[in-house]
Amino acid sequence: VKSRGLRSFMMSIFRHPMRVGLGLKLTGDLKVAEVVEGGPCSGFVKEGDILACVGDVDVSGMQLKDITKFTIGVEGSETNLMLMRDGQPVRRKICRKFNPVKSIRDIVRAQMKQGFRRRSSEEITRVFNDNADGDHMVPSALHLPKDKLLVALKEFCVGSKDITEEDLKNLEFQFNSLDRNSDGKVDLNEFKHAVQSPTHLEEWVRTLNIHQIVADAVPRKEGEDPLITASNLSSQDLSDICAELGESLNKIISEGVEKLRQSLKKMEACDQNKLAVKFQSKTPKLNCGGIEDFRRGIMAHIGSPDLNFVSAMEAEHRSRACADFEFETNNYHIKTTPSKEWMIVVEGKKCPEQMGFNRRIPDIEHLLSLSTAKEANLQKAEVIAIVLYTGPMYMIYNAILRRYPADLYQKLKEAKNL
Structure with missing residues (x-):
């Protein structure tokens, strides 16, 4: 492209405002299949909702290709949405904004970075101190009030740091769950426990026994304690080990994902009406002490x-x-x-x-x-x-x-x- 043509092309881009959508992936019957993280509908729209109105236009029954002229608009423009959730209308005004699609590699890097932060006692203490109330000269007197608890916890989340209505709705229960000694305050140890508690995904990954694969990859020397050998590995040795681990990790994770997929299919196929409803009531978790x-x-x-x-x-x-x-x-x-x-x-x-x-x-x-x-x-x-x-x-x-x-x-x- 000639320089004059390129300059003209770039000027034409910036002369016209960018046009963006709602950040929703819809099925043919306008059911929400995915909400783009960080998009204009993130934290409000849920998977399974059905798009009913955009602005003043009733889109019920329309083809997916026919509603784009209503969903697409200038970045920064506002529109009213109405969705159906469990048979009830849900309304909200949203502001269209550009949200670049991240690659899997970008997502993994961000999650790994947050994972290291979440496992760092120094980082947890820093976030706690930044949001805590009390005498900062007496660390044991510091505590997180309810209004700052969500802000502190969001520091360790990947993606949007916005506090949603769902967050506020669950705040009372979440605060009481973290306040393990029932003193009406969340101290540093309770906050650390909340941040570092393993997620369901982490518990599942533990079942893959990845530690065995890593141990197999560490070179051994005859007559030498394997831990001594491991402690003497150079940076190049570690790079070579990680490079060789790739195929084995891929194999063991793929097998684990397939087992998980089959297990979830069996759960979905299970007749829920035959389960003992009484003992699997809507109580999602226990509130354990320390x-x-x-x-x-x-x-x-x-x-x-x-x-x-x-x-x-x-x-x-x-x-x-x-x-x-x-x-x-x-x-x-x-x-x-x-x-x-x-x-x-x-x-x-x-x-x-x-x-x-x-x-x-x-x-x-x-x-x-x-x-x-x-x-x-x-x-x-x-x-x-x-x-x-x-x-x-x-x-x-x-x-x-x-x-x-x-x-x-x-x-x-x-x-x-x-």
Whole structure:
């Protein structure tokens, strides 16, 4: 291209504003298949949403090729979107912006860089100190307030650092999960635990036993400790080892990915209705404590037990705070209270018809008389607990054991009825 022609071409590019889209990959029926990370819809649109309106135009039923004139616009221009999510409309004004497509290599480099940062205690401490409240002359007094927790955690994310509505929605639960000693603050150790906790992907990669392949690649010298040999490897030796590892890593990762793909297919094919819905309710995770919680023991968490177990259990269910707290189960949507459950299970009160769902309430004394109960040397309190747990009360017990849902756990904790 002649210099004058090139100059003219470049001027024509900058004379006209760049035209960009919504940053969505759509299927033929306008269902969102992928949201481009960092694009105008990132953090708002979800995979599976169905595009219904762009601006004032109803695009429902249109062909994919026919809607580009509505989705494409000048960079920086705004438009209103309406999508359907689970049958409900979701609306948002978005601003079109250019988002260059990254190659796999670019993505891997960025993720590797963040991975090294996430494993660096110095980097975690720096981010914590930059966002912490308290006396910076006394490091042990520093803590992350709720409004800065998300900002600090986003420092270790790959991609957009924007805080989304979904982030804010989950903030309360996330904060309570990280506050492992329940003091209302997130200290440095709790923040480190959050940043360095292995992801589901990391747990899966551990199953590939890549460490065995790396160990196989380290040269050995007869009569010399392999660790001594490894410690004496030069930079060139390490480069050669990494170059040779490529094919073996490719093989073992490919095999692992194929196994993962087949496992996910089997899960998708599984009839979810046949699963025990009761015990795989919408509780996604446990809220675990730290080493200090372990050292303090269970009594520090729920208090000292009353050795008259049955009467103590009765008080918890019948007379103490929250005994008349009405809750609804996830499976059969039974509405009940701890007090009602105690009367039905222990006192033999007839189960109301609306709470029935063909419930079978076994007699406690009959269960105690069974040979299996006698062989196991079960006490009456234990049998009562088993029967209550296999009924609606599992909701309350799990909330205490898992500290989730956080609002239910907090209600019971404040009532001092854990």
